[in-house]
Amino acid sequence: MKKLKNIGDRGLQAAFILFLAFLWEFISIKLRVPNYILPAPSRILMALFSKREILWVHTKTTFFEAMLGFLIAIILAVLLGQLMNCFKKLKVVLYPILLISQTVPLIAIAPLILIWFGFGVMPKIIIVIIICFFPILISFLDGMEQVDEDMVHLMQTMKASKVQIFFKLKIPASLPAFFAGLKISATYSIMGAVIGEWLGAKNGLGIFMTRAISSFKTDELFADIFIVVVLSFFMFKLVKIFEIILMPYNKKSRNGGK
Numbered sequence: 001m002k003k004l005k006n007i008g009d010r011g012l013q014a015a016f017i018l019f020l021a022f023l024w025e026f027i028s029i030k031l032r033v034p035n036y037i038l039p040a041p042s043r044i045l046m047a048l049f050s051k052r053e054i055l056w057v058h059t060k061t062t063f064f065e066a067m068l069g070f071l072i073a074i075i076l077a078v079l080l081g082q083l084m085n086c087f088k089k090l091k092v093v094l095y096p097i098l099l100i101s102q103t104v105p106l107i108a109i110a111p112l113i114l115i116w117f118g119f120g121v122m123p124k125i126i127i128v129i130i131i132c133f134f135p136i137l138i139s140f141l142d143g144m145e146q147v148d149e150d151m152v153h154l155m156q157t158m159k160a161s162k163v164q165i166f167f168k169l170k171i172p173a174s175l176p177a178f179f180a181g182l183k184i185s186a187t188y189s190i191m192g193a194v195i196g197e198w199l200g201a202k203n204g205l206g207i208f209m210t211r212a213i214s215s216f217k218t219d220e221l222f223a224d225i226f227i228v229v230v231l232s233f234f235m236f237k238l239v240k241i242f243e244i245i246l247m248p249y250n251k252k253s254r255n256g257g258k
Helices: 002-028 040-052 054-087 089-099 108-115 121-145 149-157 162-198 205-214 219-248
Strands: none
Touching: 002 149, 002 162, 040 149, 054 121, 054 149, 054 162, 054 205, 054 219, 089 121, 108 121, 108 162, 121 162, 149 162, 162 205, 162 219, 205 219
16 A cells, blocks of 8 residues: 555656656747747756757766765765764864864855865865765764663673674664765755856756856757756755665665655
């Protein structure tokens, strides 16, 4: 019954999206909206097809930057989170600094990163790390702090080492919160790569987007945005798959959070 309900829900979602697309197409044709203002979905699909080769090149670049930055952010967040969990004084010192860092607009920092590291792939990866790092770290820390202290004491009385307590108790207990942060950061990763490419790049969806804007090719701009949305959705689903694999016991992860 649950599977049938999920299939029905997905069918309803798909039907609603198709309805919006047909409504958009109808309004664009009926009101004769200029292509440079709001292209019809059919024009966007045509742009996707006609520019498929160059869009594929740009997509590969953006996806590589986002994926590598996301993975590095995960590693750094887990390492620092574990240190902050073990050494409370370190958390007292670093936590306010991390919070303050999130109040600084990324668009103000990004030009500095480009000046320091040039216009290659590295600054885009760094921007992705900056965007993804904080949500992962905070969710991981929250998950670690939600571990039942009585369970920790029980394992200590059973002479479990700190490493055993970490891997057999703290990590499994923190996974739900940790994956919540991963899902947020996964979608941010694509956005971070695109922001970095806006400011200067040879390849990537961000630079393709700026070129489309400057030449008033709005249909190509929407085609680019569509790919960004698909990539973000793919990153989210990828994290979801790993969540199901690592937490098969979690009913929410199997049922889409329901």
